[in-house]
Amino acid sequence: MDKPLVKISIRAENQRAIVEAAEAVFAEAGFKGATTAAIAAKAGVPKANLHYYFSTKEDLYRAVVERVLTAWLAAASSFDESDDPREALARYIGAKMDLARSMPLSSRIWATEIMRGAPVIQDFLDTTLAQWVEQRSRIVRRWIADGRVRPIEPKYLFYMIWATTQQYANAAHEMASLENGRPLTDEQFEAAKKQVIETIIAGVAPQTGRRASPSQT
Amino acid sequence: MDKPLVKISIRAENQRAIVEAAEAVFAEAGFKGATTAAIAAKAGVPKANLHYYFSTKEDLYRAVVERVLTAWLAAASSFDESDDPREALARYIGAKMDLARSMPLSSRIWATEIMRGAPVIQDFLDTTLAQWVEQRSRIVRRWIADGRVRPIEPKYLFYMIWATTQQYANAAHEMASLENGRPLTDEQFEAAKKQVIETIIAGVAPQTGRRASPSQT
DNA sequence: GCGGCATTTGACCGTTTGGTCAAATTTATA
DNA sequence: TATAAATTTGACCAAACGGTCAAATGCCGC
Numbered sequence: 001m002d003k004p005l006v007k008i009s010i011r012a013e014n015q016r017a018i019v020e021a022a023e024a025v026f027a028e029a030g031f032k033g034a035t036t037a038a039i040a041a042k043a044g045v046p047k048a049n050l051h052y053y054f055s056t057k058e059d060l061y062r063a064v065v066e067r068v069l070t071a072w073l074a075a076a077s078s079f080d081e082s083d084d085p086r087e088a089l090a091r092y093i094g095a096k097m098d099l100a101r102s103m104p105l106s107s108r109i110w111a112t113e114i115m116r117g118a119p120v121i122q123d124f125l126d127t128t129l130a131q132w133v134e135q136r137s138r139i140v141r142r143w144i145a146d147g148r149v150r151p152i153e154p155k156y157l158f159y160m161i162w163a164t165t166q167q168y169a170n171a172a173h174e175m176a177s178l179e180n181g182r183p184l185t186d187e188q189f190e191a192a193k194k195q196v197i198e199t200i201i202a203g204v205a206p207q208t209g210r211r212a213s214p215s216q217t
Numbered sequence: 218m219d220k221p222l223v224k225i226s227i228r229a230e231n232q233r234a235i236v237e238a239a240e241a242v243f244a245e246a247g248f249k250g251a252t253t254a255a256i257a258a259k260a261g262v263p264k265a266n267l268h269y270y271f272s273t274k275e276d277l278y279r280a281v282v283e284r285v286l287t288a289w290l291a292a293a294s295s296f297d298e299s300d301d302p303r304e305a306l307a308r309y310i311g312a313k314m315d316l317a318r319s320m321p322l323s324s325r326i327w328a329t330e331i332m333r334g335a336p337v338i339q340d341f342l343d344t345t346l347a348q349w350v351e352q353r354s355r356i357v358r359r360w361i362a363d364g365r366v367r368p369i370e371p372k373y374l375f376y377m378i379w380a381t382t383q384q385y386a387n388a389a390h391e392m393a394s395l396e397n398g399r400p401l402t403d404e405q406f407e408a409a410k411k412q413v414i415e416t417i418i419a420g421v422a423p424q425t426g427r428r429a430s431p432s433q434t
Numbered sequence: 435g436c437g438g439c440a441t442t443t444g445a446c447c448g449t450t451t452g453g454t455c456a457a458a459t460t461t462a463t464a
Numbered sequence: 465t466a467t468a469a470a471t472t473t474g475a476c477c478a479a480a481c482g483g484t485c486a487a488a489t490g491c492c493g494c
Binding site: 227264265 | 470471472473474475
């Protein structure tokens with residue numbers, strides 16, 4: 001009576017536990033460095049049991065990466081919540097920062113996968129991501145046409161956003177080392193998020209500054 | 218008679234060839250994934266010969282990482298070539314972008330090392346890098362005090378610069394996928410470099426824009 | 435409570451890998 | 465040219481690894 005709906009199938013629950021353990025081990029040791037024995041141990045199951053659910057290490061890795069992909073897409077959708085450049089960018093950058101902060105392991109696996117040349121998610125790059133970038137680039141270009149963003153190549157803006165937000169997962173250890181070994185506090189992280197958002201927004205804002213209005217030359 | 222000065226010691230030349238091969242293999246396969254056999258093959262020497270010069274794989278990895286560190290420091294020094302925020306940042310970002318472009322393998326190894334928690338360069342993080350950041354942060358704070366940079370935490374600015382420039386090595390494959398499989402041309406890369414520099418400089422510039430001059434409130 | 439299916443698990447195996455070694459060969463020294 | 469030191473290399477080894485397998489156990493509908 002305590003668990004009527006909670007009664008998840010044994011299969012689903014075991015897979016979840018294994019994938020979760022795999023994520024940690026892959027993130028720490030890389031694909032080749034991760035051993036199925038270590039993953040099984042972390043998940044609390046015998047190695048043979050792991051291979052009962054995921055026949056090969058690559059299968060398991062793929063499951064992990066697909067989980068990350070879901071999170072990536074969820075964060076990406078926050079770009080579309082507003083038509084205002086400042087608001088859209090702030091939301092998107094904020095979502096990506098939060099993703100890096102709350103799922104550092106996933107984020108690191110994602111970065112590694114990209115760096116390895118995307119052996120598993122090549123298809124995603126060529127289809128979903130390409131379309132996403134294409135569509136959002138069109139939005140940015142409209143902003144530029146409307147004079148709400150200075151003339152830039154949208155892709156390079158996205159690269160900057162991806163890199164900078166990812167940094168807070170990838171380089172968390174480095175950042176901690178520069179804070180006497182202590183990881184960024186929530187307050188520091190929020191300050192960093194704010195600064196990243198403001199810097200990028202100001203960085204792509206139309207130049208109203210040095211010269212009051214653009215000359216016609 | 219043909220090689221009076223060229224006659225580098227056998228030792229130095231072999232070490233160089235091995236380290237170069239190691240860099241490629243480590244970058245492609247990660248530390249654990251790289252095999253000494255593969256490195257030896259790429260360097261054109263028998264595996265036993267590799268172990269004659271580098272007794273363990275870790276020794277070899279350390280040699281590779283130290284080579285990268287040299288390049289990192291060289292690029293870092295370009296920050297100090299000017300006292301003007303715009304010029305210093307432009308030079309530094311440009312140097313880091315060029316580093317990522319010209320030494321993508323090194324850059325990727327560096328990124329991986331950072332992501333792994335810097336097992337080899339921890340000492341560098343705690344000493345040299347910490348000092349570098351401390352000193353340059355002081356410079357940035359002076360710029361802020363002089364009203365030449367808006368109030369920011371210098372560290373988060375450096376994180377952004379490191380991440381964004383590194384991106385052009387780490388994610389070269391992803392970028393190519395978004396250009397129909399073709400890597401960034403030199404022209405595209407130069408445009409990206411320009412955009413990154415301008416975006417960051419505008420992003421940290423004092424707000425002369427929306428409101429002409431800061432109020433006293 | 436029985437029959438069938440899913441799950442669990444210890445033992446096992448072929449391969450790969452980092453590293454060793456001793457013998458051969460080359461290079462430097464005098 | 466004699467001798468020592470540095471370098472080269474094929475053969476070899478123990479450990480670690482991904483994956484298999486068959487027997488045992490648990491679970492569920494009827």
